[in-house]
Amino acid sequence: xxxxxxxxxxxxxxxxxxxxxxxxxxxxxxxxxxxxxxxxxxxxxxxxxxxxxxxxxxxxxxxxxxxxxxxxxxxxxxxxxxxxxxxxxxxxxxxxxxxxxxxxxxxxxxxxxxxxxxxxxxxxxxxxxxxxxxxxxxxxxxxxxxxxxxxxxxx
Amino acid sequence: xxxxxxxxxxxxxxxxxxxxxxxxxxxxxxxxxxxxxxxxxxxxxxxxxxxxxxxxxxxxxxxxxxxxxxxxxxxxxxxxxxxxxxxxxxxxxxxxxxxxxxxxxxx
Numbered sequence: 587x588x589x590x591x592x593x594x595x596x597x598x599x600x601x602x603x604x605x606x607x608x609x610x611x612x613x614x615x616x617x618x619x620x621x622x623x624x625x626x627x628x629x630x631x632x633x634x635x636x637x638x639x640x641x642x643x644x645x646x647x648x649x650x651x652x653x654x655x656x657x658x659x660x661x662x663x664x665x666x667x668x669x670x671x672x673x674x675x676x677x678x679x680x681x682x683x684x685x686x687x688x689x690x691x692x693x694x695x696x697x698x699x700x701x702x703x704x705x706x707x708x709x710x711x712x713x714x715x716x717x718x719x720x721x722x723x724x725x726x727x728x729x730x731x732x733x734x735x736x737x738x739x740x741x
Numbered sequence: 742x743x744x745x746x747x748x749x750x751x752x753x754x755x756x757x758x759x760x761x762x763x764x765x766x767x768x769x770x771x772x773x774x775x776x777x778x779x780x781x782x783x784x785x786x787x788x789x790x791x792x793x794x795x796x797x798x799x800x801x802x803x804x805x806x807x808x809x810x811x812x813x814x815x816x817x818x819x820x821x822x823x824x825x826x827x828x829x830x831x832x833x834x835x836x837x838x839x840x841x842x843x844x845x846x847x848x
Binding site: 589590591592593595604606608609610611614615617618624627628629630702718720 | 823826827830831833834835836837838839840841842844845
């Protein structure tokens with residue numbers, strides 16, 4: 587079976603390409619990226635700010651149950667063309683990861699299918715490779731956290 | 742309640758990583774695996790159970806003995822460091838699709 591989400595990361599390049607075909611009309615896919623309430627629902631982050639216009643900016647945040655900030659990211663929006671594309675930067679705060687440039691292309695396939703292509707450009711090949719390894723490290727940490735929680739409950 | 746096992750949980754533990762390494766060479770029974778560690782046998786059994794639940798190991802009955810061997814397909818999945826990244830985005834996009842489908846039906 588063909589995988590719905592594809593990642594292309596050629597060796598030695600400082601870019602990755604993420605593609606996904608959605609069972610959604612184009613305008614809804616675009617809306618999912620531009621309406622703060624919707625972004626919050628699928629990203630699982632709080633949207634502190636989101637100005638979808640030329641030279642606008644955005645900021646996301648995730649907190650735990652005690653309101654401690656776990657994750658915060660921000661970026662500037664370079665250009666937005668409705669139902670076509672978004673060009674923006676993305677930076678995770680306090681992580682040491684440099685800012686990255688993102689090109690989001692929204693494409694009409696049929697009345698009920700649309701395609702998203704995200705091209706991300708990193709500062710260096712090493713920065714890209716570290717970013718790719720991040721979910722792997724996070725997976726291990728999450729497993730640890732789950733175990734910690736479980737152990738704390740048993741105490 | 743049984744926790745849902747994932748491969749990350751499995752490989753987060755050093756003993757379990759050692760078990761995988763040991764079985765990379767050949768299939769073994771639980772007894773032989775346990776004899777390679779100072780840990781108590783029930784602890785090793787628990788590790789084997791976790792590795793089996795997340796499909797990194799497969800059990801095979803040979804006569805009266807149960808042999809454990811690696812599941813190469815699942816091992817390949819963790820060897821490929823792109824896969825967790827892809828999965829992260831795939832899960833996120835599945836959520837997007839779900840959110841927007843219910844949004845559409847409420848329009």
